Amino acid sequence: MGPPRSIIYLQALESLTGRGLPPDPRPFLFVAMAALLFAGPYLVTRRVVGLRDAYIAGTVVLLASVVAWVFWHTTGHGAFLVDGFSAPSTGGGGHHHDQSTVALVLDHFVVEPVEGIVKIIELSAIAIFVTLLWRDPAIIPEGDRSRADAGEGADS
Numbered sequence: 001m002g003p004p005r006s007i008i009y010l011q012a013l014e015s016l017t018g019r020g021l022p023p024d025p026r027p028f029l030f031v032a033m034a035a036l037l038f039a040g041p042y043l044v045t046r047r048v049v050g051l052r053d054a055y056i057a058g059t060v061v062l063l064a065s066v067v068a069w070v071f072w073h074t075t076g077h078g079a080f081l082v083d084g085f086s087a088p089s090t091g092g093g094g095h096h097h098d099q100s101t102v103a104l105v106l107d108h109f110v111v112e113p114v115e116g117i118v119k120i121i122e123l124s125a126i127a128i129f130v131t132l133l134w135r136d137p138a139i140i141p142e143g144d145r146s147r148a149d150a151g152e153g154a155d156s
Contacts, residue, residue: 024078029068036061055133062122062129069119073108074101 009027040058043049049057072078099107109116133139 026072029065033061033065050139051136052133052139055129055136055139059126059129059133062126066119066122066126069115070101070105073104 005027009024037058040049040054044051044054109119
């Protein structure tokens, strides 16, 4: 996807909406998400953003990506953006949107394994950010470090 493809897509947007096809905001959102995630370490190393805020921002950005992915697929691939549009099934056999959200997500993991791998990586990164937020000695106040080392967590 990336910036060059986003520019081309932006130019074609008017044509798509004029034919009753829903616009696909995903290329623009992917570029924005990547920019935020790549900016994080840069901003932390320049002391513009603190570690705690960076961990929270990383968690929020990745969680938003997962939630948006589920929303996109449960609402018919953008069908909500154009009145009367019904998205065709994608990905080949067995891919239907008249199932529960959990079944739909699991179906996407099987039918479109690259999406599944990306979502597993994003969920893993969320778990890492949350763990760092909770356990990173660089952001735990000095008085709470002994409790964190004992497994009690910084909030107790």
